[in-house]
Every structure is written in C-alpha cells, then in structure tokens.
Amino acid sequence: MSDPLIRVDQVTKVFPMGDLEVRALDRISMAIASGEYVGVMGPSGSGKTTLMDILGGLSRPSSGTYRFEGHSVEELDDRALAEIRGGRIGFIFQTFNLLPRLTAIENVELPMLYRAVPRSERRRRALDLLARVGLQERARHRPGELSGGQRQRVAIARALANRPSLILADEPTGNLDTVTGNSILDLIDELHRDGQTIVLVTHDPHVAERVERIVRLRDGTIESDQRR
Numbered sequence: 001m002s003d004p005l006i007r008v009d010q011v012t013k014v015f016p017m018g019d020l021e022v023r024a025l026d027r028i029s030m031a032i033a034s035g036e037y038v039g040v041m042g043p044s045g046s047g048k049t050t051l052m053d054i055l056g057g058l059s060r061p062s063s064g065t066y067r068f069e070g071h072s073v074e075e076l077d078d079r080a081l082a083e084i085r086g087g088r089i090g091f092i093f094q095t096f097n098l099l100p101r102l103t104a105i106e107n108v109e110l111p112m113l114y115r116a117v118p119r120s121e122r123r124r125r126a127l128d129l130l131a132r133v134g135l136q137e138r139a140r141h142r143p144g145e146l147s148g149g150q151r152q153r154v155a156i157a158r159a160l161a162n163r164p165s166l167i168l169a170d171e172p173t174g175n176l177d178t179v180t181g182n183s184i185l186d187l188i189d190e191l192h193r194d195g196q197t198i199v200l201v202t203h204d205p206h207v208a209e210r211v212e213r214i215v216r217l218r219d220g221t222i223e224s225d226q227r228r
Contacts, residue, residue: 090159
C-alpha cells in the first residue's frame with residue numbers, strides 16, 4: 001500500500017508568550033490519502049489555523065513529524081520547504097489575496113513565474129485555468145473590476161497553476177453570500193471529483209456537509225475524526 005499524501009505524527013506547536021507558552025497543537029496525529037476531501041472544524045482557538053499553516057509549510061512543528069509526499073518536512077531547509085510550498089501546494093484564502101494591480105490572468109500566472117515556467121506556457125496554462133473556472137471573458141480585468149465570487153474563482157485558478165497535489169482552502173466562502181458561496185463550493189467539489197486532494201477549514205456545518213471526512217479540533221487536540 002502506498003504512503004498517504006500527508007502523515008502527521010505527534011505534532012505539537014508551542015508559541016512563546018512572554019514568560020508563558022501557548023500550546024496551539026498538542027500531539028496531533030493524522031493521515032490523509034491522495035484524493036481525499038477533508039474538512040477541519042473547531043471553535044476559535046482550537047488550532048485550525050496552526051494546523052493549516054503546518055500542512056502548508058508556512059510553519060514548522062515544535063516537535064513531532066510531518067511527512068508530505070514522503071518528505072520529512074521538519075528536516076528540509078527553508079529553500080526546499082519553499083519549493084514544496086510553491087510547487088506542490090495550492091492555497092485558497094477567505095480574503096482572496098489577489099494583487100490589485102495585476103489582471104486576472106497575471107494573478108494566475110504569478111505562481112508559475114516564481115517557478116520559472118516559460119512565458120508562453122504560463123499564458124496558455126493561465127487561460128486554460130480561467131476557462132475552467134468560467135472566467136475566460138474576464139482574463140484582462142483587475143480584481144477591483146470583479147465580484148467577490150469572480151475573485152475567488154481567480155484565486156482557485158491561481159491555486160491550480162503549478163498543478164499541486166494538495167489544495168488548502170481556509171474558509172473559502174467566508175466573505176461570500178450564500179448563492180455565490182455555493183457556486184464556489186460546487187467548483188471545489190468538481191476539483192475533488194477530478195482527483196484533487198483538498199483540506200478545507202470551515203466553521204459552517206452546511207459547508208462541512210460537502211466533505212468526505214471531518215476532523216474536529218478542540219484545545220489543540222483532535223476531538224473526533226469521522227468519515228461521512
């Protein structure tokens with residue numbers, strides 16, 4: 001049997017706060033197979049954001065091990081970790097995080113620029129991705145000329161630019177109305193049906209109904225891990 005895409009073993013994350021230490025994660029262990037659609041839920045302060053930061057290579061564990069695609073992340077230097085973060089993981093944020101001076105197609109091209117993808121290939125792939133999310137007609141528009149739902153679609157296209165093996169989505173519908181949010185979730189569902197591994201943080205039980213498996217955190221520990 002092949003190794004899981006993600007394996008987290010006894011991961012702890014501690015933040016110093018003056019003379020005190022805040023234990024944001026406390027001996028978390030879990031595995032996620034390629035192609036899974038996992039929701040992460042929990043109250044504010046439960047450790048959701050810290051866990052996502054570690055899974056995305058934005059932060060390192062204080063102790064424990066995290067293996068991504070067979071690589072022991074805590075043993076990688078900063079450059080190697082940045083390579084994984086930029087090339088193998090796509091991020092979708094609640095606030096879109098698009099660069100306002102760039103057009104939609106330029107925002108989608110940006111991750112490929114950092115990876116030194118040739119200009120003609122960047123442009124072709126970005127146009128294909130915008131078409132996939134239904135925004136080929138808006139390729140030359142800047143974020144300020146797009147609706148919230150359209151901006152999130154651009155962000156999804158950008159997340160797919162380097163053909164990642166993992167998509168991390170942090171409250172992707174948090175700034176959208178219900179109808180627009182559902183259309184974004186439909187798109188994420190489609191990505192999953194196409195075989196994409198997705199880990200989605202949400203506080204909304206209606207959003208969580210779409211995932212295959214729910215990991216609930218409380219006080220930095222896994223309270224439950226259930227498949228639907």
